[in-house]
Amino acid sequence: MENLESLKAELLTQVNTANNVKELEDIRVAILGKKGRITELMKTLGTLSQEEKIALGKGLNILKSEVEKALSDQKSTLETKELEAKLAAEKIDVTLPIRPENQGRLHPISQIYEEVVAIFGQMGFSVAEGPDIEDQFHNFNALNMPANHPARQMQDTFYIPNPDSDDFDDSFVVRTHTSPVQIRTMEKKELPIRIVAPGRTYRSDYDATHTPMFHQIEGLVIDKNITMAHLKGCLYDFIKAFFELDEIPVRYRPSFFPFTEPSAEMDIGCLKTKTELKIGAGTDWLEILGCGMVHPNVLRAGGINPDEYQGFAFGLGLDRLAMLKYGIPDLRTFFESDVRWLKHYGFLPLDMASMTGGLSNNGGAAR
Ligand code: DAH
Numbered sequence: 341m342e343n344l345e346s347l348k349a350e351l352l353t354q355v356n357t358a359n360n361v362k363e364l365e366d367i368r369v370a371i372l373g374k375k376g377r378i379t380e381l382m383k384t385l386g387t388l389s390q391e392e393k394i395a396l397g398k399g400l401n402i403l404k405s406e407v408e409k410a411l412s413d414q415k416s417t418l419e420t421k422e423l424e425a426k427l428a429a430e431k432i433d434v435t436l437p438i439r440p441e442n443q444g445r446l447h448p449i450s451q452i453y454e455e456v457v458a459i460f461g462q463m464g465f466s467v468a469e470g471p472d473i474e475d476q477f478h479n480f481n482a483l484n485m486p487a488n489h490p491a492r493q494m495q496d497t498f499y500i501p502n503p504d505s506d507d508f509d510d511s512f513v514v515r516t517h518t519s520p521v522q523i524r525t526m527e528k529k530e531l532p533i534r535i536v537a538p539g540r541t542y543r544s545d546y547d548a549t550h551t552p553m554f555h556q557i558e559g560l561v562i563d564k565n566i567t568m569a570h571l572k573g574c575l576y577d578f579i580k581a582f583f584e585l586d587e588i589p590v591r592y593r594p595s596f597f598p599f600t601e602p603s604a605e606m607d608i609g610c611l612k613t614k615t616e617l618k619i620g621a622g623t624d625w626l627e628i629l630g631c632g633m634v635h636p637n638v639l640r641a642g643g644i645n646p647d648e649y650q651g652f653a654f655g656l657g658l659d660r661l662a663m664l665k666y667g668i669p670d671l672r673t674f675f676e677s678d679v680r681w682l683k684h685y686g687f688l689p690l691d692m693a694s695m696t697g698g699l700s701n702n703g704g705a706a707r
Contacts, residue, residue, distance in 0.1 A: 344399045348406065351377070355410045361418050368411050378404050445686025449555055449674060452662040453538050454693040455700060456557055459581045460536045462695045463574065465559070468535040470521035472542070473500060478520035479513050482641035483599040491598040496544035498552075514542035518558035519599060522634075522653060525560060526642025531649065532563035538658065548670045555658035562634065562644065562651030568602070571631055571652035575606055579628065583608075583665065584699060585620045592631075600632025600653055619664065626664070629656035665700070 351371055358364035371377050381400055385393050446454075457467060470478070476487075485491050487509055495516040502510045521537035538557040546552060561570065572592065580588050589609030597603040606629050611622025619626070631654035636646035659671055666685060668674070673681055693699045 344396075344403055347377070348403050351403075351407050352410050355407065355414050358414055358418065361415060361422065364411065364414055364418060371407055372404070372411075378407065444689060445682045446689045447674070447682065448662040448666055448668065448685050448687070449658060451687040451693065451700070452658050452665070453555070453557075455582065456658065456661070457536065457538065458693045458695055458699065459578055460559065463577070465534050465536045468521050468525045468537045468560075469539065470515070470518070470524045470537065472514055472540055473512050474515040474520050475512055476509060478523050479515050479517075482523040482638065483519050484635050484637045484641075485598045489598065498542050498544060515540075516543055517541050517655060518556040519653070519655060521558055522560045522599070522638065523642050526562070526639070526644055529643065531644070532561075533651065534561050534563075535559070546672075548672065549660070549663075551659070551671050551675055553675070554671070556655055557658055559631075559654040560634070560651060561653075562639070562649050564649060566633075566650045566652060568633060568652070571633070571654070574652075575629070575631060575654060579606070579608060581695070581699070582661070583619055588620045591625065593627075595630060595632075597630055597632055599635050599638045600630075601635045603630070603632035605630050606654075617664070617667075628661075629654055631655070 354367050354371075355364070358367055369376060372379060378400060381396075385397055385400075388396065461467075479497075480489070480492055481487070497516050498514045499508075500512040500514065502512055504510070518537045518539050518541060521535075521539070525533055525535050525537070536557055536559050539555065540553055541556045542553050543550070544552060559574075561574070576590055579590060580586065591607050591609075592604040593607060595603045595605040605627050607625040608619060608628050609622060610620070610624050610626045611618040612624045612626075617626075631652065634651040634653050639646040639649060639651070659674060662668060662674075663671060668685055687700075691697075
């Protein structure tokens with residue numbers, strides 16, 4: 341028994357003086373492994389008398405569990421120590437200034453988003469949101485496009501099956517435009533309304549100016565006595581602020597959208613040459629957005645009495661705005677995640693777009 345006491349002291353010293361987890365594992369194997377000290381002693385039990393066997397067996401079992409406990413305690417002590425050392429070695433001082441060459445860039449879409457929201461924000465609009473996956477009521481029906489209405493063909497829609505219904509009319513869509521946010525805002529029953537709704541939209545389309553996922557911003561104003569003059573003034577101010585020009589020729593062409601009556605498209609004056617597009621001068625016109633007075637059926641679908649309230653709405657493509665303002669020729673490059681592209685066309689993230697500080701003086705290809 342004395343024997344076991346000194347063995348115990350020896351083994352525990354080995355365990356407790358191990359310097360790292362690897363060394364501790366070697367010690368464990370040397371004690372408890374197939375040829376370990378305790379294992380070898382266990383093997384001798386068969387050669388002993390019954391009495392000795394009981395005494396030594398009991399002693400060895402106690403010793404074994406004491407050593408096991410010491411091993412596991414020492415292991416967690418060493419692991420904690422190693423983790424602390426690793427953390428200390430990998431410590432980063434987050435208060436250090438960033439190196440300009442390593443600085444990330446804001447994607448032109450994010451930049452345009454900030455710019456447009458800054459402009460409308462200053463005019464008193466707030467930002468509204470809706471889901472990317474819509475039901476057909478909000479994406480179509482409530483916008484004066486009942487089932488089988490020919491206007492639904494204007495947009496190549498991605499449909500999503502409804503697990504609870506086989507009826508095609510119950511299937512969902514990924515929203516084809518941001519216009520459903522008009523309905524979702526009206527449903528909140530807080531009048532008057534003055535919102536913009538930027539976000540992702542989806543259509544089955546793919547070429548240099550179309551991608552299956554793209555971005556729009558919707559605008560909606562509803563109040564008493566709203567007229568087309570409000571719409572024109574608002575959009576004129578917006579477009580001047582957006583292109584950062586004091587004057588810009590605009591014209592409104594009659595158009596058709598099911599959810600507005602009358603409907604119009606706004607063009608801005610520009611000069612198109614073979615190699616260049618100059619906005620704000622020249623004899624050419626560039627279509628920039630769709631707009632109109634909210635159709636009475638849409639107001640009714642949103643629970644608003646069209647005899648009491650009127651409104652105007654508009655919708656425009658954010659990606660297209662980014663292409664025009666920053667001279668980016670191919671929309672598909674926006675979504676290829678090429679860091680070199682982002683370095684060239686991106687914006688410095690901490691210089692926020694604002695009406696007072698400047699919209700876009702912080703980067704892009706114009707830098
Ligand atoms: N939703 C239309 C589209 O995606 C754009 C649009 C046009 C929105 C006129 C409007 C509007 O709110 O009044 O093509």
